[in-house]
Amino acid sequence: MFSDDHGSIVHPLDGHGYLRSFRFHPDDGVRYSARYVETAAKTEEKGDGASWRFTHRGPFSVLQGGHRVGNVKVMKNVANTSVLWWGGRLLCLWEGGMPYELDPKTLETVGPFDLLALGDRADGAAPARRRLGHRRRPWLAEAGLDAATRLLRPVLSGVFSMPPKRLLAHYKVDPKRNRLLMVACNAEDMLLPRANFTFYEFDAGFRLVRKREFVLPAHLMIHDWAFTDSHYVVLGNRIRLDIPGSMLAMTGTHPMIAALALDPSSRTTPVYLLPRSTEAVASGRDWTVPVEAASQMWSLHVGNAFEEDNARGGLDLHLHMSGCSYDWFHFHRMFGYNWKNKKLDPSFMNAVKTKEMLPRLVKVNECLF
Template sequence: MQAKPLHTFPTHIPHPIRQISVQQKSLSSPIISRAISISVPDTRIAIPAPPSIDIDDSITAFWDYQFLFVSQRYETTQPINLRIVDGSIPADFPSGTYYLTGPGLFADDHGSTVHPLDGHGYLRAFTIDNVTKKVKYMAKYIKTEAQVEEHDPKTNTWKFTHRGPFSILKGGRKVGNTKVMKNVANTSVLRWGEKLLCMWEGGDPYEIESRTLDTIGRYNMMDGCDLEGYDKKYDGDIWEVAANLLKPLLYGVFKMPPRRLLSHYKVDSRRSRLLTVSCNAEDMLLPRSNFIFSEYDSNFKLVQKQEFKIPDHMMIHDWAFTDTHYIIFANRIKLDVLGKVFCKAILVILIYNYYNNIISIYYRYTHS
């Protein structure tokens, strides 16, 4: 029950009493004024003071957000010592190097702006020494094929030539520009089997020299497995026929890899295994999905591979695993190819699907 305030008003409000002036005779004895003091209870309410706001913190937070998507035009090719501005390195903090990749460039020098997911990979390294209590910092762009083509190291200028799956270039052609897929190695970093790899959501990772951050080149984790089934013939399935028609277009004209290695990897620490998942390039345009789960030992030797075919369009972002199963989380999307045929960005063919709410679980047979 909600309590409500109750106010009682008198039914009759009397008029104020007028004071009648009365003439009095002056008395002979003078009137002596005396000061009278009485104690009055303190009825004031203590109002707490508003919390103080550090102006410097608010300004810093504002500018931090403004620079969140500002292009990084320069690299830090040699290690520099970072100055600790607050706090200290914990005594039990392990010494080592923390690697972080992410999009570093969003606008070129010719008026084009790309989506952050299409920004060139900018690799940073924070080397923490808990003995000397120092932190060193380095940063370099990952020299992918697209980065080498779009960046002029002599003038340090950029010109975007690849559309990328999420972006539209200024003045870009709707027809004729086949540079759609843009491997920018900007999604995640993997340290496994004495190798440092920068991953991308749709292609081979790039191997990096861990000490200098120099780019070694593409690393083919699938080792030719992406060509398996390329010439395989299927009968009776209309979507397989459509896939065979799309393969020469996607692989030959648009230079897409037959299998797209996703950047979300998992590590089975109990078995010392690296788990990855890949899908077919044509799955983006067909209402079906083909996922291949691969498992590697500590030397990058393939120890297990399983393929699952799903009769639905599932462009997954992340997945999970247990000791016995793989778990796939489907996004609420569906294809709208005809409605988006004249758009420039390739992934606008995907629209929201309210009814798609799928979690697929598949048996994971493991060789111990």
């Protein structure tokens, strides 16, 4: 759901999740059913009436109607990004909040499923935490980041209702070990030049099998990722804090994503190979030092990753992914959303008159590290 009945059009990434089910019967054709995911935001914006009124602007949107200026309702969990069937549960995931569980037969919403609590409360979880390794910042800089974190967390949590950790919507399944792999980032990471990643591995019953935590000295934006038998692979899409944009975003007149911009100063794109296996952890390799890829490569989605022994006695890691090599790219008009003129028009990407502004899209079939 992108538009309400009072003049507001939101970015597709902030549209309410709508789950469809197709049941194939050999003697009775195909049966179709669908329901909105009954998130807290959907219940507030739709309720029991026939009219939609958006009250949350979402991270990528502004509101043309209703409460706009000063609106701090940003974290609009719409459960609209990924669908997961695991351990007898049907879950709808979103990039920034808890998954919602649905009944697989009726598609009725059961409620939030706190997957992170299962991982963070589990006994015996041994995080592999290493703060910045050989690239450690000066003590004063680290102390400044720690102080900024302590200041930001209560603001993000109390004012903008952001959870301390945001679960990424993309999950992975390890078929060899029959495990579900998830990753979470800290809420303050988008505003600080430090990235915290916590990887969770669950068995078929949602019991925590492995937990590893990493801290990287970089300002990164991660949407999708990969894994092999021995490593987690994180492609570091480089971003920077846009101070004027962040001030405008706080007022509600600009989307919250305006606080971030691409970082054109970096000449390379970092690819981090983070140790997953016990052997990789014990190897002593400095995982804070990334593999350097082409500078203008925005990682979109990963298809597959695997590793092979090479003739040198080491490992070759193969990554199949899609990427964007851009001349121009920003977050505001993705999928044709234009908050300034209240339009949602993906066809602008095909307009000849804007050809000089469009990103060059390339498929990166395989990257070998």
